[in-house]
Amino acid sequence: MLLRDGRGLKHVVVREYVRELVAGSAPGSPAPSERELVTQFGVARMTVRQALDALVAEGLLERIPGRGTFVARPRREPTRITGFTEEMSRRGLLAESQTLVARREQAGPGVARALNLTEGDAVIHWRRLRRGDAVPVCLEDNYLNEILLPGFLQSGMPTSLYDALSARGLRPTWAEDSISADVATAEEADLLEIEPATVVLRHSRRGMVGDKIVNVSRSVYRADRFTLWLQLGDDAD
Amino acid sequence: MLLRDGRGLKHVVVREYVRELVAGSAPGSPAPSERELVTQFGVARMTVRQALDALVAEGLLERIPGRGTFVARPRREPTRITGFTEEMSRRGLLAESQTLVARREQAGPGVARALNLTEGDAVIHWRRLRRGDAVPVCLEDNYLNEILLPGFLQSGMPTSLYDALSARGLRPTWAEDSISADVATAEEADLLEIEPATVVLRHSRRGMVGDKIVNVSRSVYRADRFTLWLQLGDDAD
DNA sequence: TAGTGGTCTAGACCACGAA
DNA sequence: TCGTGGTCTAGACCACTAA
Numbered sequence: 001m002l003l004r005d006g007r008g009l010k011h012v013v014v015r016e017y018v019r020e021l022v023a024g025s026a027p028g029s030p031a032p033s034e035r036e037l038v039t040q041f042g043v044a045r046m047t048v049r050q051a052l053d054a055l056v057a058e059g060l061l062e063r064i065p066g067r068g069t070f071v072a073r074p075r076r077e078p079t080r081i082t083g084f085t086e087e088m089s090r091r092g093l094l095a096e097s098q099t100l101v102a103r104r105e106q107a108g109p110g111v112a113r114a115l116n117l118t119e120g121d122a123v124i125h126w127r128r129l130r131r132g133d134a135v136p137v138c139l140e141d142n143y144l145n146e147i148l149l150p151g152f153l154q155s156g157m158p159t160s161l162y163d164a165l166s167a168r169g170l171r172p173t174w175a176e177d178s179i180s181a182d183v184a185t186a187e188e189a190d191l192l193e194i195e196p197a198t199v200v201l202r203h204s205r206r207g208m209v210g211d212k213i214v215n216v217s218r219s220v221y222r223a224d225r226f227t228l229w230l231q232l233g234d235d236a237d
Numbered sequence: 238m239l240l241r242d243g244r245g246l247k248h249v250v251v252r253e254y255v256r257e258l259v260a261g262s263a264p265g266s267p268a269p270s271e272r273e274l275v276t277q278f279g280v281a282r283m284t285v286r287q288a289l290d291a292l293v294a295e296g297l298l299e300r301i302p303g304r305g306t307f308v309a310r311p312r313r314e315p316t317r318i319t320g321f322t323e324e325m326s327r328r329g330l331l332a333e334s335q336t337l338v339a340r341r342e343q344a345g346p347g348v349a350r351a352l353n354l355t356e357g358d359a360v361i362h363w364r365r366l367r368r369g370d371a372v373p374v375c376l377e378d379n380y381l382n383e384i385l386l387p388g389f390l391q392s393g394m395p396t397s398l399y400d401a402l403s404a405r406g407l408r409p410t411w412a413e414d415s416i417s418a419d420v421a422t423a424e425e426a427d428l429l430e431i432e433p434a435t436v437v438l439r440h441s442r443r444g445m446v447g448d449k450i451v452n453v454s455r456s457v458y459r460a461d462r463f464t465l466w467l468q469l470g471d472d473a474d
Numbered sequence: 475t476a477g478t479g480g481t482c483t484a485g486a487c488c489a490c491g492a493a
Numbered sequence: 494t495c496g497t498g499g500t501c502t503a504g505a506c507c508a509c510t511a512a
Contacts, residue, residue, distance in 0.1 A: 010482075033497065044483045046283065049498090057294065065498050066490035076411060078315060081470050174313060174470040181418035181438040181460035199436045201418040223418035230467070233318050233411040247501075270478065281502045286479090302479045303509035 010043050014051035017041075019060065027073035031061055034069070079231045081175045081207065084130045084138060084219075085160040093132040100191075101127035102157055104146065111143045114206055114216040122146045124153060126161070129191055136192045137226055140219040148214060161215070170214050172207030179203050179228065184220065192222050199223040247280050251288035254278075256297065264310035268298055271306070316468045318412045318444065321367045321375060321456075322397040330369040337428075338364035339394055341383065348380045351443055351453040359383045361390060363398070366428055373429045374463055377456040385451060398452070407451050409444030416440050416465065421457065429459050436460045 014037055022031055032040070037048040052069060055061040062072035088095035105125045112119040123143045130138040142161060144152065148170060158164035165171045180202045189196040201221040207214045221228075251274055259268055269277070274285045289306060292298040299309035325332035342362045349356040360380045367375040379398060381389065385407060395401035402408045417439045426433040438458040444451045458465075 009480090035497085044485085046484095047482060050481085053290075063498060064491090066496085067492080068497055079469060172470070175468070177467040177469060178464050179416055179438070179467070180464040181436045181458075183436055199418045199420055201416070221418075227415050227417040230414040230416070230469075231412070232316060232414060232467075233409070246499090272478080281504085283503095284501060287500085300479060301510090303477085304511080305478055 010041065011047050011050040011054075014041055014043065014048055015054050018051065018055060022060065022071050025071045027071050029071045031069040031071060075234070076231065078234060079229075081162075081172050083160060083162045084140065086162065088132045088137075091132070094134075096131040096134065097159065098129045098131070099126065099157055100129060101125055101141075102153060104153065107143070111216060115143060115145050115213050117145065124149065126157070132225070135225060136222065138219050138221045139188055139191050140217060143216045145213060145215070148212060165214060170209055170212070172209050172214050174208045176206045176208075177203065181223070182220075188220050192220070194222060194224075201226060201228065203228065247278065248284050248287040248291075251278055251280065251285055252291050255288065255292060259297065259308050262308045264308050266308045268306040268308060312471070313468065315471060316466070318399075318409050320397060320399045321377065323399065325369045325374075328369075331371075333368040333371065334396065335366045335368070336363070336394055337366060338362055338378075339390060341390060344380070348453060351450070352380060352382050353450050354382065361386065363394070369462070372462060373459065375456050375458045376425055376428050377454060380453045382450060382452070385449060402451060407446055407449070409446050409451050411445045413443045413445075414440065418460070419457075425457050429457070431459060431461075438463060438465065440465065 018031060018037070022029065031052075034045055034048045034052065037043075037051075038045050041048070052061060052063070056063060056072075059072055059075045061069055063069050082090075085095045085097070103125055104122055106120045107115065107117050107123045109119050111117075111123060112121060115121075115123065117123070124146050126142040126144070128140050128142075129136060130140055146152070149168065152164075162171055182200055182202050183197045184192065184194060184200045186196045188200065189198060192200075201223050203217075203219045203221065205215075205217045205219075207217070255268060255274070259266065268289075271282055271285045271289065274280075274288075275282050278285070289298060289300070293300060293309075296309055296312045298306055300306050319327075322332045322334070340362055341359055343357045344352065344354050344360045346356050348354075348360060349358060352358075352360065354360070361383050363379040363381070365377050365379075366373060367377055383389070386405065389401075399408055419437055419439050420434045421429065421431060421437045423433045425437065426435060429437075431437075438460050440454075440456045440458065442452075442454045442456075444454070
């Protein structure tokens with residue numbers, strides 16, 4: 001079903017027409033009325049409603065009974081699942097990255113459990129020292145399920161892990177995170193250019209898309225250089 | 238419009254009938270077919286579709302063209318915005334709370350900005366020492382916009398702030414959080430029963446419902462007793 | 475082939491908002 | 494009063510799945 005090109009479906013035609021029509025309009029601007037669209041496209045009103053229903057559901061439009069249909073104010077969006085590169089650029093800092101380890105390894109017990117693999121299964125281990133505006137900010141270990149990412153190590157390491165995962169349709173849309181405060185080990189302190197036993201923020205993440213567990217990351221941040229910002233919830237009042 | 242009791246609307250009748258019918262069914266169980274419901278309720282098929290559309294949108298049902306309509310597997314849900322009490326009970330710990338301060342104050346510059354008030358405006362300041370299974374875990378300062386919560390201090394302090402806000406229709410559905418690692422001040426260390434300058438996790442939150450900023454909290458957690466757990470994203474693959 | 479959901483029509487009446 | 498969105502009808506044809 002639905003092998004016809006989307007442009008052939010009338011409700012899709014109307015939907016995309018309205019979407020482009022209101023693109024860039026200020027919140028509160030009126031959209032065409034349903035009966036206007038009926039005459040304009042020569043379709044039934046139910047078809048127009050189906051088109052508008054979709055735009056209302058995605059938060060672009062808002063219906064007010066007795067008044068009309070209007071451009072909705074943009075919804076607030078919860079924090080997306082991003083990596084260091086995007087996070088730094090959001091803060092207006094230049095993200096740099098130095099790969100310390102990039103190799104195939106056998107999963108240890110913790111990584112195996114987190115990736116839902118068996119101990120000893122092959123995983124990709126990628127360790128990077130992350131800088132923001134040239135200052136060491138974060139030491140990040142990523143473990144990837146090699147079965148999901150054949151040839152990943154051979155294809156040359158990308159700048160942004162999440163961009164590389166996106167290209168393979170494996171960008172996590174869901175994550176389980178844990179965040180704690182701790183002190184740096186000697187090795188961490190050395191790489192982050194801080195004194196041993198200095199306060200750090202630890203952040204572990206399990207990234208998933210659908211039912212697939214894509215990666216596990218363990219990051220340690222300099223507490224004097226990094227605060228985690230989050231937006232939670234949704235605007236469904 | 239819609240002053241008729243919801244039970245009078247046919248698509249609502251059908252929707253709630255189906256909702257109760259499939260309540261408790263295993264994911265993958267078949268729901269009644271659209272045409273079955275048409276004959277059963279004596280309504281048009283568009284009406285049945287409207288009813289089922291709502292259940293599909295909320296993730297209860299799933300349509301598979303050519304096969305039928307089925308109970309969907311429950312969606313994963315991002316971490317809700319909760320407070321200490323719910324968080325502890327989720328971990329199977331007994332949450333206790335000792336109020337140290339509960340009074341009306343004038344907002345300082347930081348609190349005023351966070352609550353979008355003017356410096357010197359009245360705010361409710363509520364400071365509590367929070368214990369999990371009798372061990373001090375967290376010192377929490379809450380600042381509430383008094384205009385939104387008239388008589389809050391007089392009504393007796395509740396166990397759970399979020400429960401009390403729910404009762405007034407002011408439970409935050411949206412929050413902006415910041416999380417950092419730090420060391421305890423002398424006062425914090427004393428109350429949390431740790432050594433001064435011990436590592437702690439700081440968590441600030443601005444809680445909102447709609448456009449209203451309800452509260453600002455600043456919590457300091459013993460790092461040896463608390464790790465923050467989060468689930469981010471949604472299951473819209 | 476029979477049954478399913480997806481799309482679509484050409485109407486209708488209702489409650490509400492604004493003029 | 495007129496225009497709006499909300500609800501509802503009684504059909505229709507299509508593409509797909511499963512027997």
